[in-house]
Amino acid sequence: MSHKKIRQGIIETCIEMNKSGLNQGTSGNLSHRIEGGMLITPTSLPYERMRNDDVVEMAFDGTVIGKHRPSSEWRFHRDILLKRTDVNVVLHTHSVYCTTLATHERGIPSFHYMVAVAGGSDIRCSPYACFGTQELSNLALEALKDRTACLLGHHGLIVLADTFEKAMWRAIEIETLAKMYVHALAIGEPPHLSEKEMAQVIEQMRRMGYGQAPDLDKVKDTPKLMSAKPAVSEVPKSKPEKPARQYPKLVKAKTTSVQTTKAQTIKVDTSAQGKIAAKPAAKAASSTKPAVKPATPKRAPKAAAAPKTKAPKAAAPKVTAKKPAAVKKATAAKKPAAAQGTPAASVSSTSFKSLVGSALNRRK
Numbered sequence: 626m627s628h629k630k631i632r633q634g635i636i637e638t639c640i641e642m643n644k645s646g647l648n649q650g651t652s653g654n655l656s657h658r659i660e661g662g663m664l665i666t667p668t669s670l671p672y673e674r675m676r677n678d679d680v681v682e683m684a685f686d687g688t689v690i691g692k693h694r695p696s697s698e699w700r701f702h703r704d705i706l707l708k709r710t711d712v713n714v715v716l717h718t719h720s721v722y723c724t725t726l727a728t729h730e731r732g733i734p735s736f737h738y739m740v741a742v743a744g745g746s747d748i749r750c751s752p753y754a755c756f757g758t759q760e761l762s763n764l765a766l767e768a769l770k771d772r773t774a775c776l777l778g779h780h781g782l783i784v785l786a787d788t789f790e791k792a793m794w795r796a797i798e799i800e801t802l803a804k805m806y807v808h809a810l811a812i813g814e815p816p817h818l819s820e821k822e823m824a825q826v827i828e829q830m831r832r833m834g835y836g837q838a839p840d841l842d843k844v845k846d847t848p849k850l851m852s853a854k855p856a857v858s859e860v861p862k863s864k865p866e867k868p869a870r871q872y873p874k875l876v877k878a879k880t881t882s883v884q885t886t887k888a889q890t891i892k893v894d895t896s897a898q899g900k901i902a903a904k905p906a907a908k909a910a911s912s913t914k915p916a917v918k919p920a921t922p923k924r925a926p927k928a929a930a931a932p933k934t935k936a937p938k939a940a941a942p943k944v945t946a947k948k949p950a951a952v953k954k955a956t957a958a959k960k961p962a963a964a965q966g967t968p969a970a971s972v973s974s975t976s977f978k979s980l981v982g983s984a985l986n987r988r989k
């Protein structure tokens with residue numbers, strides 16, 4: 626991605642952070658990896674007034690190019706991007722519910738399976754250290770071990786991701802979890818899912834991230850994606866031709882003969898109802914690979930598999946290769962229609978707005 630696009634992405638994501646209620650004022654900050662350093666929000670500049678050239682370019686050796694000073698939290702942004710070569714984006718905010726828990730120095734335990742969106746069976750909270758300090762950065766790195774998010778004691782939330790979209794998605798999910806946990810605590814500490822149960826969730830999410838249908842216990846009844854022209858034989862037997870009959874007067878149905886595998890010819894509605902039914906299938910048609918085949922074995926490694934720390938100066942990290950666009954598209958297309966609104970390990974940019982929207986609706 627060009628620096629111009631990254632600068633634009635930083636501004637748009639910051640504005641989105643405030644709009645979504647994740648952040649208030651200029652307390653949050655955001656960075657994105659570039660070769661040998663990062664682009665990071667400037668300190669104390671309202672997001673609405675921020676322009677591309679207000680975003681600060683900072684090399685990992687501390688050199689700054691720009692007309693502003695970088696965010697006061699540049700240390701943990703720099704240290705995280707140096708150590709965590711599996712991520713490109715560091716998002717920090719004082720979102721209300723995460724910070725509420727952090728004021729009690731409490732992380733988010735496995736009270737809900739979605740805690741796994743941060744890559745493990747819990748989301749840790751670091752001990753307190755003053756903002757902007759190296760001590761805070763060190764504590765944050767420790768709390769982020771094998772995770773893509775952590776709370777900072779008496780402070781806020783850090784979220785890591787490979788794209789702005791995923792960072793926002795993850796931050797909203799975690800803020801929602803924090804809200805649910807705070808509410809659950811009103812009637813006492815809820816039971817926690819076991820390590821074994823969380824391992825199952827993580828495996829399920831990993832499989833979905835690879836474009837596989839969720840069928841961990843091998844029931845083999847997962848929905849099959851239909852091709853652009855749906856095979857009539859795949860229509861569930863319990864609902865033969867129902868859509869056409871349900872709304873007979875709205876649209877005069879044009880019918881088309883379709884050959885079934887049992888050598889029968891039946892009539893299928895190709896008017897309005899037929900089109901609605903075929904919509905998800907048409908989307909799926911952009912993928913030519915079989916539904917059950919993993920999108921690609923060469924997916925970016927998870928946090929747990931992240932390489933160990935590189936020497937800061939010697940190894941200026943290169944911009945981590947993103948998942949190829951084609952793979953992303955295939956992954957999205959392979960999800961069953963019913964799963965479109967549910968959080969998954971990977972989010973396409975087109976579904977991002979609706980994810981944010983639905984997460985917000987839950988928050989209200």
Ligand SMILES: [Zn+2]
Nearest residue numbers: 652756780781
């Ligand atoms: Zn802060």
